[in-house]
Amino acid sequence: MSTANTVLPARGFGIGGYVTCLTGILWRESLRFLHQRERFISALVRPLVWLFIFAAGFRQVLGISIIPPYETYILYEVYIAPGLIAMIQLFNGMQSSLSMVYDREMGNMRTLLVSPLPRWFLLLSKLLAGTLVSLLQVFAFLLIAWFWDITPPPLGYLTVLPALILCGLMLGALGMLISSGIRQLENFAGVMNFVIFPMFFASSALYPLWRVQEGSPLLYYVCLCNPFTHAVELIRFALYGQINWLSLAVVAACTAMFTLGAILAYDPGRGFARRAPAGGET
Amino acid sequence: MEQDLPGSQHMPASESAAIPALSVTGVSHAYGHHHALADVSFDVASGRFTALLGLNGAGKSTLVSLITRLYGIQTGHISIFGHDIDRAPGLALRQLGVVFQPRTLDLDLSVMQNLLYHAALQGIARGGARARSTDMLARIGLTERADSKVRALSGGQMRRVEIARALLHRPRLLLLDEATVGLDVEARADILRHIRLLIADEGIGVLWATHLLDEISADDDVVILHHGRVLTRGAVSHILSQTETSDLDAGFRRLTIAADRRGDAR
Numbered sequence A: 001m002s003t004a005n006t007v008l009p010a011r012g013f014g015i016g017g018y019v020t021c022l023t024g025i026l027w028r029e030s031l032r033f034l035h036q037r038e039r040f041i042s043a044l045v046r047p048l049v050w051l052f053i054f055a056a057g058f059r060q061v062l063g064i065s066i067i068p069p070y071e072t073y074i075l076y077e078v079y080i081a082p083g084l085i086a087m088i089q090l091f092n093g094m095q096s097s098l099s100m101v102y103d104r105e106m107g108n109m110r111t112l113l114v115s116p117l118p119r120w121f122l123l124l125s126k127l128l129a130g131t132l133v134s135l136l137q138v139f140a141f142l143l144i145a146w147f148w149d150i151t152p153p154p155l156g157y158l159t160v161l162p163a164l165i166l167c168g169l170m171l172g173a174l175g176m177l178i179s180s181g182i183r184q185l186e187n188f189a190g191v192m193n194f195v196i197f198p199m200f201f202a203s204s205a206l207y208p209l210w211r212v213q214e215g216s217p218l219l220y221y222v223c224l225c226n227p228f229t230h231a232v233e234l235i236r237f238a239l240y241g242q243i244n245w246l247s248l249a250v251v252a253a254c255t256a257m258f259t260l261g262a263i264l265a266y267d268p269g270r271g272f273a274r275r276a277p278a279g280g281e282t
Numbered sequence B: 001m002e003q004d005l006p007g008s009q010h011m012p013a014s015e016s017a018a019i020p021a022l023s024v025t026g027v028s029h030a031y032g033h034h035h036a037l038a039d040v041s042f043d044v045a046s047g048r049f050t051a052l053l054g055l056n057g058a059g060k061s062t063l064v065s066l067i068t069r070l071y072g073i074q075t076g077h078i079s080i081f082g083h084d085i086d087r088a089p090g091l092a093l094r095q096l097g098v099v100f101q102p103r104t105l106d107l108d109l110s111v112m113q114n115l116l117y118h119a120a121l122q123g124i125a126r127g128g129a130r131a132r133s134t135d136m137l138a139r140i141g142l143t144e145r146a147d148s149k150v151r152a153l154s155g156g157q158m159r160r161v162e163i164a165r166a167l168l169h170r171p172r173l174l175l176l177d178e179a180t181v182g183l184d185v186e187a188r189a190d191i192l193r194h195i196r197l198l199i200a201d202e203g204i205g206v207l208w209a210t211h212l213l214d215e216i217s218a219d220d221d222v223v224i225l226h227h228g229r230v231l232t233r234g235a236v237s238h239i240l241s242q243t244e245t246s247d248l249d250a251g252f253r254r255l256t257i258a259a260d261r262r263g264d265a266r
Helices: A015-035 A037-058 A076-106 A108-113 A119-146 A156-180 A185-201 A209-215 A217-225 A227-239 A245-265 B013-018 B060-067 B089-094 B111-121 B126-139 B155-167 B185-202 B236-243 B248-262
Strands: B022-031 B034-044 B049-053 B075-080 B096-099 B173-177 B205-210 B221-226 B229-235
Touching (some): A015 B111, A076 A108, A076 A185, A108 B111, A119 A245, A156 A245, A227 A245, B034 B060, B034 B221, B096 B155, B221 B248, B229 B236, B229 B248, B236 B248
Parallel strands (some): B049 B205
Antiparallel strands (some): B022 B034, B022 B075
């Protein structure tokens, strides 16, 4: 059995090949999202329940002082809207990672991973697709919220877009990183308890950090270290045409870190690729 | 329907014949302390049907995962048409079409949508992809099911779609891992007939991982894998003369029993 001395002529992909692949992945994820109406509805109902019920009840309990970026006293509903937007993206990121675990169990993930395009590019495309889906959900929420008197400046709907993309990427990358470490769908319930709930509640999504500091200095520092807090604040400021530089730096750094971690975790020879196959395949 | 697809490569037949479609050299793989493959070496020639024969647990799926770069190679080398899968994965994978053991189609998308998605992953632009998909569906006799949800297809039809999908980008090596598992006799024969026609028509190399001896014909090449080791490799006639048996079933038994007695088992 001879070893080849010659090889087929090399021909790499042009930029067109990358664009085709990216648009193909975006198209597929959008189609899947549109086919899963229940997913869209539940993605909307969750924050709306918080907005219509929780915020209405909590309004009288928690007073919000004038804090940046707000220039006047605001209703509690207005305060938690950015947190609920970030919550949509958090759940979407985790939903994406859940679908990656499902795809891996069902085998669909292999189709993606055996593409000849670089794996980092495939994973980034998948992240972008997840972010696109989260944007659709967020703007549907903002539309409904507008009828509930949550009316940021018109320009805010545009200035919030880059913040949403960055936060969507960060939370999607976190989900992807988590999915690389989960072998079975059954284990995913733990993500709810150990990732989603702690991230959401130990943040500025539901209450301002100065309020937290008054109650528990330790929790205040936990909230400060939580990247989700900074996603909420980045969105909050961007919705009013401002930039929270600290939050931007934290979210950008976390996005880079989680994305790099996910790419390494999905690299053959590292992370998930090293584990024994499930389901009796050997 | 000839299209200049990104996956297609043109070269003289003589040059094609000189390069093994697949070359596996000294590959070992372990999951912790469990050794799934030990020093596996063999080639797959262009225009040949090579059966990777082994019982369940022999290491076939691990080998498939290494060839497709789902797992990283721990020891040894794998190259496809001379392109090392580790050093030039893009160039190697472009030559490869794969049908995995588990179904890998998106059940909620239509047949055509599945094919177009795969074409996009291969960098094939939409216009060419649609034409090529239509062409492939005609070849596997599923033109009328193009807009059907995959979920509505039978097991045999799904496999045919997966084969069509694997061939969309004109690979020169086709890898099928237990592609007929769960299919009835007629569907199995149908899939095998399609694959053998492809070899005759297009001269592609095929690596067919299976544990079913009746899927192997007299003029095929065979690699027998047992407990992660290659027991023998070559044409069926070579294996028969090596084992001094009259059929592959008996030859396979003789080799595996002897290996077990020698203690080749992990």
